[in-house]
Amino acid sequence: MTQPAYTPAAGRLAPLRLYDPIVSLTRERLWRSLLAMHIAPRPDDVIVDVGCGTGSLAALLARVEPQARVIGVDPDPAALDLARRKAAAVGAAPTWHTGMGDDLADIVGPATADTAVSSLVLHQCPVPMKRAVLAAMHTVLRPGGKLVLADYGRQRTTAMRLAFRIVQLADGKEDTQPNADGILPRLIADAGFRGVREAETVPTVTGSLSVYVARRA
16 A cells, blocks of 8 residues: 555554544643644634645634635645544534645635644644745735644753653654754744744643644734
């Protein structure tokens, strides 16, 4: 069987059906609520969820502000099938597109989005792909547009570094270690964003999650 060109949502060791139960162990309700707070969707906003997976965040945002246009992008058709069913079950209506994060400009169009958001994606990517995804998110944002990311950031304590080994077992140390070393703020700034800050940190049983916010100049 041909291996996908991306790391599956649940990592290399678990089937997709286990993704939502696994993520629920990461204090998901808390950090998704923090993401929604920092996104603060408004009527007529265009919000792009990059690597939307099974659609939990996109469905949440569409429910918070039904008049916003929420676009979920993910390379895994099976994950998008789950996302469609999940959103329909709660009466949310995002639109869904199959594609890689570095192809956003072709999917959404340059300078068309008010907010670009991503959660638990970049830690699974090699550094060149992390850079490419952030550059694509910068491209699709309008001037002044907002970037909001939730992902594993610097693991500052021994307990969090030990907990993060679970993620590294599932997703591979080569791609995940740069996140644990605190690379994301620098990569975000290198992609052209301004005002980069780590707005929130959430300790979990799988390591510390960080919420980063920035703006396109």
